[in-house]
Amino acid sequence: MKRGNIKLFHKVSIKSKFLMMILSTAMVCIAVIGFQGLHYGKDSLTKSMYDHLTSLKSARTQQIESYFQDKRSLMKTFSTEHTIIDAMSEFSAGFNLLDIYKVDIDKNASMRLNNFYENSFVEMLNENSIQEYSHTSLVPKKEVVKYLQYNYIVNNPVEVGKKDLLESAEDKSYYTEVHQKFHHTLRDIVKNQGFDDLFLIDSKNLNIVYSVSKEVDFGSSLKNGKFAQSSLAKVVKDVISHPDKGIVRVVDFKNYEPSYNTPQIFFAVPIYKGSEFLGVLATQITVDAINNITTGYKNWSHDGLGESGEVYLVGRDYTMRSDARKIIEQPEVYFSDINKIGLDKDSIKLITAIRSTVLNQLVRSEAVKRATEGDDGTVITRNYLGEKVLSAYAPLNLEGLDWSIIAEKEISEAEQPIKEFQKALLISSTILATLITFYAIWLAYSFLAPINSMANGVKNIINTDKFTKINLSRDDEFGELSNNIDKMIDTIKSQSKEIANKSKENDALLLNILPQSIAQRVKAGEKDIAEKVSNVAVLFSNLKGFDNLSQGLSSKESIKLLNEIINEFDNQAQKFGIEKITTIGDSYMAASGLMQPRLDYARKLAEYAHKMFFVIDDFNRRHASNLQLVVGIDSGEVMAGIVGEHKFVYDIWGESVNLANNISHQASLGTIRVSQSIYEQLINKDKYKKCSGEILTYETIPKDRVS
């Protein structure tokens, strides 16, 4: 960090730093977790989408495969059931009887049969076909076919599509006897085993000697009849050419004319009585049966396929083998879609008419291509309507049917959860960030509150000199710190008091040694105090006879006596405003006008000198002693200052000091001798008399003094 930044950093309050610390940590965490969450979330959502499609595809694959397996094993079982075997043989017999005797129907019946073909069957067939059928080419010519179709379809009181409800026709033929015997059971097989029709076909002429549903294939020969080219005929001929016991054959979806050209699948298996090959059992299943599996009974959302997902089957010819979801759910939307993508007109017509995408909806997607090549996997591709889709694909393992299974979902929808997840993540991150900010502020505040209290407490002490305790009642480290600070405040408080006392003592001590003004300067820390002061009067006094007095006395008694004198001198000096400089033994040095300049400095000092004589006189009287005093005074310019560093004294020096000292020695006992400069300032000059000597001095005997 640059020095400037550090400075800036130091300027920022701890609270802000703390806040920044929490927030930056939290935000980094949110950002990292959010980013990771987003990354892994997106990955896992995409993966789960693929996994879901793949597992759905596998489930449906298993269902389709077992559906066909079930149907095959049912067919195999049926082919050996006595009921089927007996029915095959008896229906054949009944059919042959009618056929051999050429039992015909009357004219009226023929007309009604004709009308049925013309007005009912062919009309509906043509709606579902590209080519135009004419009823004349479809009406049967063979007597037995006419007979059976008349009796079981035309003369059947039940509506088309439910012709199987008729148990027996009103003719008294053996065929009807057989029909009455077996129809109920065979119809139950169809109904209960999920087939759409069941056929019994004789092995000789491939006559459909029986069918449950009684469509227009009923009675006709698959060898040379009208539907000899149909897929049913194909699979039956397969069985006839290789009539292996128990081998079930299947034929892929193909439009089947008798079922109004709708796509149908047929299974066929030979029927044997012992070693005798009697005929073929065939069954039919429609698209609905397959759709029920691929659409999970139209329950796409239950399968987690949302709005666009679906499972469908595709044949090797790249057309569908089950219905697209859209044609079931939103046929109008689907029809407009296929017009838009430009599917060929015939296919569109058939899809619209039959309302099924089977065989007509082309699916040339990458998924189908790969599945057709035998691969199994997932891919992003465009589906049959050109939508971008997530697609899981696999080939189906169905004997006789070359189909693939596709499970797919539009990308736009597949990614919806990812987008929602991102949105949710963003919203929750924002909320979290806001909450964390508030929390951080509160945390910073509450965390720093004791520090602030302590800082304020300390600040308060500094500002007001009042030692108020912080008194934080906490048990944590702050509490301990605050207690310690409180203890410290106590200590400082008592120490301050002591320091104040000591300071006072020091001051007093200093004042004893130094003049007050100098003392203050020394206390203020001033060093090398020395100045030249003019108009200063300097006094020296010498006490004579103290040695005699103190003879025979202890040093303690002796000093006590001396102190009595000196103290009185000091008292008087204070009274007169005289500045005591020092004592040397029994000599006393004082000045006037030194610290505080004054006009009457000479006169005041002279008056003080007089007072000193009175002090001595008083002392003599009280102690019956005979102490004598001499005083010398001069005035002028002096040097004053602190001398010495550790053991300093305030001293004055200069000519006036020397002179005052000199003249104090020259003065006669009990007199005050002053210099010329003093003398000139005195008021009572008359009391002084001029002394002889090199220097002009004057001497006086203090007033009222008893000589």
Add this chain to the structure above:
Amino acid sequence: MVTILLFTVSYADNKLSTGIISYTPVEDKDSVYGVLKCKGSTRVGRLLNVWVPSFVEMYPHIQSELSFTGTGHGISSLIDGSANIAASSRKIKDLEMETFYKAKGYPPTEMKVSLDALALYVNRLNPTPSITLEQLDAIFSSTRRQGLEAIVNWKQLGWEDKNITVHLFAKEAGARGFLQKHVLLGGEYTTQNVVNDKHLTALSVTDEIEKDKYSIGFGAIGIDNFKVKMLPIAKRERYPEYAPNTKNIKNEKYPLTRFLYIYMDVPPDKPIPKLLYEFCKFMLSKEGQTIVLKDGGVPLSPRLIGIELAKIQREGI
């Protein structure tokens, strides 16, 4: 699973099933022509003797030659070409089939024309209530493949201590072969107590039993003679016994139920001649089977008719 409904079609005993279809002669009557040469079984001959004339009546260009001297003769005549319809009261024997196949290179076309049964006739004074196939084997066989001791005396069957007198069919008769196969299980006929082994018709058998209280013999059903009676037959002891009535014969419960056949020579690569085709249709039609009924026989079921006719079905006709 599938419930198998056992559905029994019940026929009124003396009524023809409504499923049997009436014969309509073809429009172009000239297209059906030729000679119907029928030989063989006397039993089937009883029917052909009525069928052929009735059929011939419908078509102006048909002649007929009828001669019934036993099943064996019919098959051999078919092989040598002296007959185009061989009447047979039993299924063709393996040996006969082999001979036919050797001569022609294909099997004869077989057609069931009626249900029939062999009855065991005894004198009406005979108190025996019923008899089993095992006992019949013990009476009629020397090899006794059904495992019982030989029965030669009525005492063994709980009646008087009298020898059983036995009547047998001649070797040419279809009944002899049928019984040998189904009662003797391919064994040999006995010679003990056999008073006559040259019978050709049931009538000749019952005529003799009528006169001999202790006699026993097989014969076709439908013999109207109150001095003899038919015994109900059970497969073996403690099995249910069945009388040879129409009901038991139709549902084939009666153990000695048989079919009456005709055999024809139809090369497999050619369609059956229209003459034979239409004649077969007639025999198995409502009219033809009514004749069976009138003869005291049991008509075929429509189912069998359908199956039988399918064998000769002419494609595209």
